[in-house]
Amino acid sequence: MANPTLLILAGDGIGPEVMAQVTRVIDWFGAKRDLAFDVENDLVGGAAYDAHGTPLHDDTMARALEVDAVLLGAVGGPKYDDLDFSVKPERGLLRLRKEMDLFSNLRPAQCFDALADFSSLKKDVVAGLDIMIVRELTSGVYFGEPRGIFEEGNERVGINTQRYTESEIDRVARSAFELAKRRGNKVCSMEKANVMESGILWREVVQRVHDADYPEVELSHMYADNGAMQLVRAPKQFDVILTDNLFGDILSDCAAMLTGSLGMLPSASLGAPNAEGRPKALYEPVHGSAPDIAGQGKANPIACMLSFAMALRYSFDQGDEATRLEAAVEKVLADGARTADLMGPDDGAPISTTEMGDAILAAL
Amino acid sequence: MANPTLLILAGDGIGPEVMAQVTRVIDWFGAKRDLAFDVENDLVGGAAYDAHGTPLHDDTMARALEVDAVLLGAVGGPKYDDLDFSVKPERGLLRLRKEMDLFSNLRPAQCFDALADFSSLKKDVVAGLDIMIVRELTSGVYFGEPRGIFEEGNERVGINTQRYTESEIDRVARSAFELAKRRGNKVCSMEKANVMESGILWREVVQRVHDADYPEVELSHMYADNGAMQLVRAPKQFDVILTDNLFGDILSDCAAMLTGSLGMLPSASLGAPNAEGRPKALYEPVHGSAPDIAGQGKANPIACMLSFAMALRYSFDQGDEATRLEAAVEKVLADGARTADLMGPDDGAPISTTEMGDAILAAL
Numbered sequence A, B: 001m002a003n004p005t006l007l008i009l010a011g012d013g014i015g016p017e018v019m020a021q022v023t024r025v026i027d028w029f030g031a032k033r034d035l036a037f038d039v040e041n042d043l044v045g046g047a048a049y050d051a052h053g054t055p056l057h058d059d060t061m062a063r064a065l066e067v068d069a070v071l072l073g074a075v076g077g078p079k080y081d082d083l084d085f086s087v088k089p090e091r092g093l094l095r096l097r098k099e100m101d102l103f104s105n106l107r108p109a110q111c112f113d114a115l116a117d118f119s120s121l122k123k124d125v126v127a128g129l130d131i132m133i134v135r136e137l138t139s140g141v142y143f144g145e146p147r148g149i150f151e152e153g154n155e156r157v158g159i160n161t162q163r164y165t166e167s168e169i170d171r172v173a174r175s176a177f178e179l180a181k182r183r184g185n186k187v188c189s190m191e192k193a194n195v196m197e198s199g200i201l202w203r204e205v206v207q208r209v210h211d212a213d214y215p216e217v218e219l220s221h222m223y224a225d226n227g228a229m230q231l232v233r234a235p236k237q238f239d240v241i242l243t244d245n246l247f248g249d250i251l252s253d254c255a256a257m258l259t260g261s262l263g264m265l266p267s268a269s270l271g272a273p274n275a276e277g278r279p280k281a282l283y284e285p286v287h288g289s290a291p292d293i294a295g296q297g298k299a300n301p302i303a304c305m306l307s308f309a310m311a312l313r314y315s316f317d318q319g320d321e322a323t324r325l326e327a328a329v330e331k332v333l334a335d336g337a338r339t340a341d342l343m344g345p346d347d348g349a350p351i352s353t354t355e356m357g358d359a360i361l362a363a364l
């Protein structure tokens, strides 16, 4: 049988550095676990813009639709701040999400035992935290039309459109309920149904999917502002949080930061399963391109490693191998390996990106 | 000279309870500080719906436009959850904001020394925290058209429109810069200019107002998702945060919860100054109607008290009297007075809403 195919888009900033370590791990799985991938590398974001004048070349887009999974580093950086909106690095990532139809974005917010002290929250508030945020990723205000900056009378007006169809809500709700069944069996759906009609429809459809097909899962609804509050106040009340594209962007970053482990958090963006039951999929760390530390060997490669672990689990049905990689990460942390982002000012000297890669390979 | 006029709209849930204590304080200022107000009481939210079938009667709206300031308790509750969108309690509040043209919503997130331990964040992260969030309140996705739930093909679609004109951004930016000048002289503006064109216009106009009229204020821009993260990670980096209606809703609740003192936080919603230099204004606590504890005498009246203090300062030019009331609140806290929301499970017996009112009156 042919090897499964992986397209690596390392992107900008710290993307290439962290991806270099993941590549070593991928090679290890090929050599030691009889799990070889056919890996291709290509450009996205600012890197693609520099080479081709577009943040995602059509050929890259086409390959992304063909491979079994895409692994992405990060996009963006100050160098590209003044680019026209249509060619900003972010447009490359958004195009991938949209054309691959990756409607379900899984963002675990997990507090690693070894790092619980590092959160800005009190240890007892976050120790053992394990939330899964399911964010709708291909619709809402990110893609709704009309959008743009228009003349109106003698001034300009900036317009974006929040827009959700019943079927868009239905399918992402299902993915949240499915996940909940394999976790804590609870879903909390967040919107602003008290202010936005799109939120009313959201709430109604989520409730309908629940009542029809997932009555055994515990479902609650919360306004997104209260959701942000509750995340800060008592995050352990949540299991799966289901929300839309824009609320998900903000709430998942808030949740990620609770754990104190931003450099540790992976994500999976999944589409509908194909004939073999395998979803189109893109995996990327939650952290951004971190231009302030790029190229200095300071970045933490773990979020990107764990994104590859999610790929093993969700795209390649290799749950045991995913667990193996996750266990190696837990071990190096328990042994005290710390990149700069995991240290306070008085905690001594951090290890480098490559040294963290070394440690994880050794633990494997 | 005629007394200044105050319209009190106690609203739903704990609104009437906390407002009863504020009324005692208002009376005290009349009796002891020669600062009498002509106070009227009326209905808003569910209470207005029960009486008139609308969450804000036209006569109440008309009076709100005439008085010198409006003091509001809270709106909403499960009893009204199934009401049609157009008559939900929230519509009453939103109509007040819109027709009074209260475009600048000031939400201080302040950590009270006596309560720093009560935050879910580590004490050193929040002690001394003093942020002012300036939230645009009369535009954006809260009011943009088209909006609603429409048929499309054989399904429905929920639509809301994010919409900002240059002049709407300009005026709220000015209010943020003016405030910053009287505080830490720093403004951080938050949007999603990497994804939304309305955010691009927002950033551009804020920068233009800054460069033209407030070059001495330190201005930075941040994506709203990163803003949520930074609020959790290191909130003391901020002085004034300027943002739009929807981001402001979420970020201000997140910031409020950092302080651990949700029952303590007031807000002011201000319009343009009239001929005498006095803005149209509505003052309300940040907390909601808290239906779970309504009618039990458990609610903390301090947020509503401090909202009245903001009224003294911003509507009646009585900064010294505002400080007097704020000092009384600080004193009772320092003396250990605690309503239930300010206590952990093992902290003993809390005092009631009325007892907190007693304590503040005694301190005055």
Ligand SMILES: CC(C)[C@H](C(=O)O)[C@@H](O)C(=O)O
Binding pocket: A076, A090, A093, A094, A249, B194, B195, B225
């Ligand atoms: C880079 C940006 C376009 C993106 C988003 O807004 O979705 C990022 O913040 C994320 O959360 O993945």
Ligand SMILES: CC(C)[C@H](C(=O)O)[C@@H](O)C(=O)O
Binding pocket: A194, A195, A225, B076, B090, B093, B094, B249
């Ligand atoms: C009650 C509701 C309409 C309101 C809002 O969304 O603005 C509230 O959450 C607030 O922040 O004042």
